[in-house]
Amino acid sequence: MQKEAHELAVTSPFTAFQENGKKEIHLGQHVLAEFFECDPNTLNSIDKVEKYMVDAALECGATIVQKCFHMFNPYGVSGVVIISESHLAIHTWPELGYAAVDLFTCGDKCDPKVSYEFLKKKFNSKKATFSELKRGIIDEETLKVAEKPFEIMQQFAD
């Protein structure tokens, strides 16, 4: 058992955002990234996918806890990097030049957009979309988790 705490438990109890003058608090940001028109050879190399996912975590300031990657036959890589701030996950379809990536972070130490930009470049993706969701929205009055689903925070394509 390791000694570090959930990122949010040590430095930043909750991620707080100022939106329209109102303080908005949620436990995690979850980025769903879609990478289109990527280099198929990169997407079909477990070594490259693993390296880039690990580097993407480090680039955004995350602390890596564990990782596991798997190469499918004939095509595709799946993998996850568990970080102190939650996780990064990837599934690739080299035959379609497509990768689905999840960047789930807690606290405000990491900027998942940094990982997104990094991966977009490394995969040579000509088109990508970025959707940022709020997970675990905190009710300001009770400081309990509001019993409702995620909310979309921002979404863009580039």
Add this chain to the structure above:
Amino acid sequence: MQKEAHELAVTSPFTAFQENGKKEIHLGQHVLAEFFECDPNTLNSIDKVEKYMVDAALECGATIVQKCFHMFNPYGVSGVVIISESHLAIHTWPELGYAAVDLFTCGDKCDPKVSYEFLKKKFNSKKATFSELKRGIIDEETLKVAEKPFEIMQQFAD
């Protein structure tokens, strides 16, 4: 290197759904589940969380490829089960009775709702929400991945 193929590459090239009489094709279903008012002791036990996540994968008919789980100090468990059909991920906040779970599956062999119901019961969650997204939507004409973000397929609370 193992021999199995991405689930979608062997039995079911794409997940096809009949919606409003129109055939709709996408590569993966991604369920974002929020479990509220859970048993905090369960959420803070790495052994239980790992067992239930593995069982949840098996219950829905998935093939487990790898898994990694991590216990945080003082609270919380993060973990991922990589399956042939993609992945299951969890992050728990025992102090808030809350768990954020992702069930990402490809092909039509697995029903992520089975895993959702299983975990809701095992975590003794009194309230939960289930959101199912389409990832990697296929353009029917070109059979390429449409260059757009996820779409929400269904969402409910119970």
